[in-house]
Amino acid sequence: MKDTTTFERDKTTWQHSALVARAAAKIARFLPELNAETAFQCGLFHDVGKLYLPREDFYKHPFLGYTLMRDANEPLLAEVCLLHSFPLSLASGAYFSHYCRGDAAEVARVKAAMETLNLSPAMQDYVALIQLCDKISGVTEYVTLEGKAAWYKARHKLDEESLRKNIDALQNIKKRLERRIQKNIYALLGLPKD
Numbered sequence: 249m250k251d252t253t254t255f256e257r258d259k260t261t262w263q264h265s266a267l268v269a270r271a272a273a274k275i276a277r278f279l280p281e282l283n284a285e286t287a288f289q290c291g292l293f294h295d296v297g298k299l300y301l302p303r304e305d306f307y308k309h310p311f312l313g314y315t316l317m318r319d320a321n322e323p324l325l326a327e328v329c330l331l332h333s334f335p336l337s338l339a340s341g342a343y344f345s346h347y348c349r350g351d352a353a354e355v356a357r358v359k360a361a362m363e364t365l366n367l368s369p370a371m372q373d374y375v376a377l378i379q380l381c382d383k384i385s386g387v388t389e390y391v392t393l394e395g396k397a398a399w400y401k402a403r404h405k406l407d408e409e410s411l412r413k414n415i416d417a418l419q420n421i422k423k424r425l426e427r428r429i430q431k432n433i434y435a436l437l438g439l440p441k442d
C-alpha cells in the first residue's frame with residue numbers, strides 16, 4: 249500500500265496534469281487539425297511516469313512514461329510523455345544532461361528513443377501543445393512562462409543559458425499557436441495578457 253507521502257505526491261501530479269489537460273483542450277478547440285479530447289488525454293497522461301518513481305528519480309519520468317504508454321499501445325501518448333520536457337529537441341546536449349542530473353545512461357535511453365520516433369505533423373502539434381501547457385500549468389493555477397522560469401531557477405538550479413533557451417523555445421511555440429488560433433493563450437486561461 250502507498251504511504252501518505254506518496255499519495256500527496258501523486259495528488260500533486262494529477263492536479264497539475266488536470267490543469268495541463270484543460271489548457272490543451274481549450275487551445276485545441278480552435279485548431280481544426282486537432283481533437284480537443286485527444287489533447288485532453290495527452291495532458292492527463294504526460295506525467296504518468298512520475299506516479300511510479302520516487303521524487304529523487306523524477307527526471308526519469310519522460311522515458312518511463314514513454315515505455316508505459318508504448319507498452320499500452322498508445323503511441324501518441326508515448327511520444328508526448330517522452331518529449332514534453334524537451335522543447336529544445338536533440339540539439340541540446342547541455343540541457344539533457346542538466347535535466348537528467350548527469351545520469352548518462354538515462355540521457356542515452358532518451359536519445360535512443362527519440363531517434364526511433366517518426367512524428368506526423370498532427371503528432372508534432374500535440375507534442376508542442378503539451379510542451380507549452382505543461383510549462384504554463386502549476387499545481388493549482390496557470391502561470392506565465394517567465395513565472396515558471398523563475399520557479400525553475402529557484403528550485404532546480406538549471407543553468408541560466410539552458411533555462412533561457414528553453415523558455416525562448418516555448419515562447420516560440422506559444423507565438424506559433426497564437427497565430428493559428430488568433431487568440432492570446434494567457435487570456436484564454438484567465439491570466440493577464442503578455
Ligand SMILES: [Fe+2]
Pocket residue numbers: 294295309332333382
Ligand atoms: Fe513532466
